[in-house]
Amino acid sequence: MIAIxxxxxxxxRSVQNTLGEIGARYTLVDDAEGLxxxxxxxxxxxxxFGQLLRSLDAMRVRETLMARIREGVPFLGICLGLQALFxxxxxxxxxRGLGLFPGTVRRFAQDARVPHMGWNDLDxxxxxxxxxxxxxxxxxxxxxxYYVPLCDAAKAVCTYTVTYTAVLESxxxxxxxxxxxxxGALGLKIVRNFIxx
Numbered sequence: 001m002i003a004i005x006x007x008x009x010x011x012x013r014s015v016q017n018t019l020g021e022i023g024a025r026y027t028l029v030d031d032a033e034g035l036x037x038x039x040x041x042x043x044x045x046x047x048x049f050g051q052l053l054r055s056l057d058a059m060r061v062r063e064t065l066m067a068r069i070r071e072g073v074p075f076l077g078i079c080l081g082l083q084a085l086f087x088x089x090x091x092x093x094x095x096r097g098l099g100l101f102p103g104t105v106r107r108f109a110q111d112a113r114v115p116h117m118g119w120n121d122l123d124x125x126x127x128x129x130x131x132x133x134x135x136x137x138x139x140x141x142x143x144x145x146y147y148v149p150l151c152d153a154a155k156a157v158c159t160y161t162v163t164y165t166a167v168l169e170s171x172x173x174x175x176x177x178x179x180x181x182x183x184g185a186l187g188l189k190i191v192r193n194f195i196x197x
Contacts, residue, residue: 106146
């Protein structure tokens with residue numbers, strides 16, 4: 001079973017539509033028991049870093065989510081769902097992230113036009129599982145004001161005033177800064193790659 005973690009915000013409907021379009025069976029979960037039954041977990045992300053992490057704590061799912069990821073359950077974080085994997089964010093410095101990867105999510109410079117919204121291309125590194133079968137410089141849809149700095153787990157980068165991590169892969173953990181559910185046929189391909197792993 002694919003579990004979409006419903007924390008009370010985010011782009012649930014568009015993620016549901018994407019999974020439905022590729023014929024994937026899924027369920028919305030909002031508690032630890034739902035996560036324990038999941039074969040794969042998707043954390044969609046639209047909103048505020050602090051609000052997302054506070055919601056996970058209020059739902060009492062933070063530890064279960066981290067335990068399932070450490071057990072090897074495939075995880076896909078979308079946009080804010082990727083950012084939540086890190087220690088913290090400039091968006092809410094007082095809030096502790098999931099801490100599965102070291103580092104702090106940064107805000108684009110004050111003189112940058114934010115949010116970074118619209119289509120931009122990726123520079124794809126070799127051997128990406130999530131981007132298998134995708135062109136070397138695919139265009140995908142972004143909507144964000146904060147970014148994950150370059151890190152060892154980056155499998156694709158994007159440049160918008162700075163070069164940052166756009167796709168992260170580490171064992172069973174995957175994250176994308178862009179929105180595959182808003183990226184047309186290419187986005188469907190990326191989600192299908194995750195589902196079929």
